[in-house]
Amino acid sequence: MASANSGSVANKQELRRDVTVWGSYTWGYADVGADIYAALGLVIAAAEGLAPMAFALAGVIYIMIGLGYTELSSTYPVAGGGHYFALRGLGDFWGFVAGAALLLDYTIDIALFAVASAGYINFFLPLLFGINIGQIVITLGPFHGLKIFWMIETMVLILSLMFINIRGVRHSSRLNEILGAMDLILETTVVVLGFVLAWHPQLLASQWNAALHTLPINKFMYGSSLAIISFVGLESISQAAQETRRPATIIPRTSIALIFTVFIFAVGFSTVGLGILPWQQFQQNISDPVAQIAKSIPYLGFIAGPFAAVLGATILLISANTGVMGASRLTLSMSQLHLVTGWLDKIHPRFHTPVRTIVIFSMMGMLEALLAFLTPSAMDTLGNMYAFGATLGYMIVFVSLIVLRYRDPYSPRPYKMPVNVKIKSGGNIMDFPLLGILGFIGVSFILFEVIFTHAIGRIAGPAWIILCLVYYIFWRRRNKLPVLKSIKHKWEQEQIDVLTSAEEYDLVEEYKNALAQRDKKVKRDNSKAAPTDKIHDN
Amino acid sequence: MIIRKLPPPTKFTIIDKYKLVLGVIAIALGVVILWRTIPVAVSPPALMIGIAFIGFGVYRLWLGYTRIKQLRKKE
Numbered sequence: 001m002a003s004a005n006s007g008s009v010a011n012k013q014e015l016r017r018d019v020t021v022w023g024s025y026t027w028g029y030a031d032v033g034a035d036i037y038a039a040l041g042l043v044i045a046a047a048e049g050l051a052p053m054a055f056a057l058a059g060v061i062y063i064m065i066g067l068g069y070t071e072l073s074s075t076y077p078v079a080g081g082g083h084y085f086a087l088r089g090l091g092d093f094w095g096f097v098a099g100a101a102l103l104l105d106y107t108i109d110i111a112l113f114a115v116a117s118a119g120y121i122n123f124f125l126p127l128l129f130g131i132n133i134g135q136i137v138i139t140l141g142p143f144h145g146l147k148i149f150w151m152i153e154t155m156v157l158i159l160s161l162m163f164i165n166i167r168g169v170r171h172s173s174r175l176n177e178i179l180g181a182m183d184l185i186l187e188t189t190v191v192v193l194g195f196v197l198a199w200h201p202q203l204l205a206s207q208w209n210a211a212l213h214t215l216p217i218n219k220f221m222y223g224s225s226l227a228i229i230s231f232v233g234l235e236s237i238s239q240a241a242q243e244t245r246r247p248a249t250i251i252p253r254t255s256i257a258l259i260f261t262v263f264i265f266a267v268g269f270s271t272v273g274l275g276i277l278p279w280q281q282f283q284q285n286i287s288d289p290v291a292q293i294a295k296s297i298p299y300l301g302f303i304a305g306p307f308a309a310v311l312g313a314t315i316l317l318i319s320a321n322t323g324v325m326g327a328s329r330l331t332l333s334m335s336q337l338h339l340v341t342g343w344l345d346k347i348h349p350r351f352h353t354p355v356r357t358i359v360i361f362s363m364m365g366m367l368e369a370l371l372a373f374l375t376p377s378a379m380d381t382l383g384n385m386y387a388f389g390a391t392l393g394y395m396i397v398f399v400s401l402i403v404l405r406y407r408d409p410y411s412p413r414p415y416k417m418p419v420n421v422k423i424k425s426g427g428n429i430m431d432f433p434l435l436g437i438l439g440f441i442g443v444s445f446i447l448f449e450v451i452f453t454h455a456i457g458r459i460a461g462p463a464w465i466i467l468c469l470v471y472y473i474f475w476r477r478r479n480k481l482p483v484l485k486s487i488k489h490k491w492e493q494e495q496i497d498v499l500t501s502a503e504e505y506d507l508v509e510e511y512k513n514a515l516a517q518r519d520k521k522v523k524r525d526n527s528k529a530a531p532t533d534k535i536h537d538n
Numbered sequence: 539m540i541i542r543k544l545p546p547p548t549k550f551t552i553i554d555k556y557k558l559v560l561g562v563i564a565i566a567l568g569v570v571i572l573w574r575t576i577p578v579a580v581s582p583p584a585l586m587i588g589i590a591f592i593g594f595g596v597y598r599l600w601l602g603y604t605r606i607k608q609l610r611k612k613e
Contacts, residue, residue, distance in 0.1 A: 022553075052583035052586075053582075053583065056583075056586065188560070188563075191567075192563060192567055195567055195570060195571055196567070196570060199571075199574070201574055201575040201579050201581055201584050202578050202579055204579075204581050204583065204584055205578070205579035205580070205581040205584070206579075208581055208582070208583065260594065264587075264590055264591070264594055267583070267586070267587055267590070268587055268591075270583075271583045271586075271587045274583075275584070
């Protein structure tokens with residue numbers, strides 16, 4: 001079996017540990033918080049009056065995903081996120097599959113949110129130029145209705161984010177922090193004022209009752225599977241783990257705060273929205289649902305347009321930025337773990353950032369956006385592809401969580417997913433995560449919904465995974481590495497290195513003690529077994 | 539569910555004040571939602587979101603109270 005150092009951070013140029021509590025929270029919020037701006041209109045258009053239920057259903061599953069991620073990313077605070085957990089629990093092959101699925105999401109994230117952000121910026125163009133040049137269309141060969149100005153804006157935004165990320169995490173994390181704070185305040189304002197000044201519970205109840213009796217089940221399934229995209233982003237906290245100070249202390253707090261904030265906002269926005277406007281209005285204005293809600297608030301309607309446009313543009317831009325950061329860090333981790341070419345495993349000597357991965361995957365995001373603009377609705381096309389990668393990745397992560405409880409009971413877990421049953425396994429007592437099983441079933445159901453109801457997602461998603469697998473098989477064979485089996489990794493030494501670099505010294509001691517006790521027990525068992533063997537030999 | 543304890547706070551920061559204000563707003567909002575909903579229609583999403591806001595606000599205030607208690611103990 002081939003052997004390699006599994007990307008020990010100690011032997012390589014490291015990502016800087018610059019991200020603080022607030023930085024970690026806003027890094028995740030920047031990604032998850034923006035999703036509602038894109039998802040709200042799509043979900044209400046599909047699930048109609050039952051949209052709050054669609055959000056709640058997806059949200060409950062997401063809470064379980066979030067708690068699972070919290071456990072894993074505080075136990076293994078490295079930049080890989082889901083793919084790293086899968087690799088540790090299930091081996092190289094599944095680590096790669098999870099990485100490919102999550103990479104699809106990150107590049108779509110870059111494209112989708114840059115497109116959406118440019119759309120909100122275009123709100124101001126009629127004020128500046130007298131006409132909405134963002135809506136100017138041209139014909140390019142067989143492609144009609146190409147929104148050329150909007151497309152150029154999107155490309156400029158992605159290029160700007162690429163530059164910021166090459167310069168270093170301090171700059172982009174600071175950007176996340178400032179914009180994240182602004183958007184938290186603004187979102188709170190819209191929800192609070194919407195409920196107090198404009199909300200009609202009768203309208204909400206009538207739309208709920210109507211949908212309950214008339215909405216076809218497949219439409220609700222489509223809506224609830226789209227609703228999961230409004231919660232995608234906790235992966236970002238895992239991605240930031242390798243750059244977070246004292247991750248074992250910080251990550252559980254920021255993750256749990258993030259999970260509940262986003263859940264409340266998602267259900268809150270859909271509830272307030274359907275109590276202010278009929279669902280058909282969201283269907284007609286699918287690109288700016290939050291602006292529609294804000295515009296309908298009495299007394300504040302005259303400033304609601306610009307307010308919602310600034311809010312949408314900023315938070316969507318930081319979400320696209322999170323995609324750039326996440327994709328680059330994920331591929332960096334994959335290259336360090338010998339899942340993709342080592343050429344990507346290069347950190348800029350001056351900026352300490354993974355410059356090659358940032359450039360490549362920003363370009364990939366640009367390409368996806370470009371292709372999406374060639375379809376009738378860029379937003380719809382990108383949104384349709386978003387859920388597949390996330391749900392597949394999360395399914396593998398849940399399996400990894402359960403397997404790692406069994407295979408690696410020695411790594412200190414600063415946070416454990418609740419609701420466990422103690423079972424005896426190999427002479428040890430382990431906590432079997434019941435909520436992990438429930439989460440796995442929930443995510444599997446959402447993946448089923450995606451495959452069943454998403455016309456583009458069910459083709460483009462698996463096609464991406466197959467394409468990545470072809471590359472993986474080719475690259476591993478070329479480098480004489482096993483394809484289905486795993487490289488021998490030095491996990492124990494790596495865990496010590498990671499915890500030491502994170503300055504989690506008490507956890508290092510706890511881990512070393514657990515390993516020493518295990519070794520002592522193995523020795524004792526061997527010495528007990530030895531005389532018996534002799535008797536059998538005789 | 540076990541989370542490692544943070545070191546005791548050294549001062550009452552602006553973030554702590556923000557969290558307390560947010561807690562009060564969330565409780566008030568939850569009450570407003572329930573107060574407006576219950577007399578006119580039994581709407582599950584409205585009831586759910588109202589109760590969620592109250593729960594969120596109470597949790598925030600409890601965190602703030604714990605922090606103030608820790609600070610006083612330290613003084």
